Amino acid sequence: MSSRLDPFIDALIFCTVVGSLDKMGLNPMLLARQAGREMESTIGASIKRLLGVNPPSTLEEHCKISEAFFKPAQTADPDKTKVSCSGNVIIMEIVDCAYLTQAELGRSLGYNACPLCIQAFCESALTKAVNIAEIESFQVERNKDTCTVKIKLLEK
Amino acid sequence: MREVDPSYNALILSTLFRALDRVGMNPMLIARNASELLSKLFEGPAKQIFCGRLPSTVEELLTQIEKLGISRAQEKSEHSFSNGVITMKTVDCIYLPLNAVGKNMGYRGCPMCVQTLLLAGSLKALNLGEAKDIRLENNENTCVLKLEMTEK
Numbered sequence: 548m549s550s551r552l553d554p555f556i557d558a559l560i561f562c563t564v565v566g567s568l569d570k571m572g573l574n575p576m577l578l579a580r581q582a583g584r585e586m587e588s589t590i591g592a593s594i595k596r597l598l599g600v601n602p603p604s605t606l607e608e609h610c611k612i613s614e615a616f617f618k619p620a621q622t623a624d625p626d627k628t629k630v631s632c633s634g635n636v637i638i639m640e641i642v643d644c645a646y647l648t649q650a651e652l653g654r655s656l657g658y659n660a661c662p663l664c665i666q667a668f669c670e671s672a673l674t675k676a677v678n679i680a681e682i683e684s685f686q687v688e689r690n691k692d693t694c695t696v697k698i699k700l701l702e703k
Numbered sequence: 704m705r706e707v708d709p710s711y712n713a714l715i716l717s718t719l720f721r722a723l724d725r726v727g728m729n730p731m732l733i734a735r736n737a738s739e740l741l742s743k744l745f746e747g748p749a750k751q752i753f754c755g756r757l758p759s760t761v762e763e764l765l766t767q768i769e770k771l772g773i774s775r776a777q778e779k780s781e782h783s784f785s786n787g788v789i790t791m792k793t794v795d796c797i798y799l800p801l802n803a804v805g806k807n808m809g810y811r812g813c814p815m816c817v818q819t820l821l822l823a824g825s826l827k828a829l830n831l832g833e834a835k836d837i838r839l840e841n842n843e844n845t846c847v848l849k850l851e852m853t854e855k
Contacts, residue, residue, distance in 0.1 A: 553771070553772060554705075554706070554707070555749075555751070555752065556752065556771055556772075556773070556821075557707070557712065559741075559744065559749055559752070559821075560817055560820060560821060562740070562744070563737040563740045563741050563744065563824060564719075564733055564737055564820065566737070566740045567733060567736035567737040567739070567740055568723070568728070568733070568736075570736060570739075570740075571736060573723075573726065573728070577726075578719065578722055578723075581722035581725060581726060582718045582719055582721075582722040584722075584725075585717075585718050585721045585722050585725070585808070586714075586718045619708060619711070620707065620708050620711040621705055621706060621707060621708055621711075622705070622707050622708075622711065623705070624705075643705060644705075645705040645706065645707045646707075651748065652744060652748060652749070655743065655744060655747045655748055656740055656743065656744070665715060668715070668719075669715060672718060
């Protein structure tokens, strides 16, 4: 028996939960902000465990750590996926995302792609959790197997 | 298809579920609302999880959910349905990492049980009934779910 999750079941759960919350008026940004607070308590230990490093102190360091996260997590191609920053924007070029099944299901529910981009959600929550910045908004563009996520940060 | 590390997935799901819990969203409420979307998906792409034929009875639904592979020890898993109460015993659930992260967050187990969400949402989506009360017990790698429902 596989120890891994069936991506379809996972996508089904995530899509229906997030989609129904969206219908109730809980938008993704609100969720990401709330989740950042929750992640704060667990992420420090997780970063150390997964990467063997301490939480970052600058945005550049944060981007490097975020990029390195793709190796153990395998949520996208770790060799092609890039995380960088420009001014107060984090830019993620995500290749071969593990959650692409969710994008297909999202379309069946009337969304352009995923009801909530998990990568943007995680990066936003992580950014808040390590106290690098507050998130203003995020934007996702999909082009075949590559998604570009732009996370706009509030100036501190 | 890329496979996600279960610990990483557990971190994402527990963070999301705990955030929802904090804003007052409980599993029953989510399941009720999710059922509308589930029913749309069951008529389309998600029909495949039931091998193309949607369950028409609670017993059929329980058998199909058991076959989804959420339990990694299906031979030890059990289910029953009588007097409007569903009992599902799941051994070695694939979402156990969620349980560990949940415990770190101060919960007794998973912040929300994925199998419960799927079951409660599917019951309503398939017009088989509606969950009234849900109780969950976790003992190491074994979870027992008791779901009281109103039948259609």
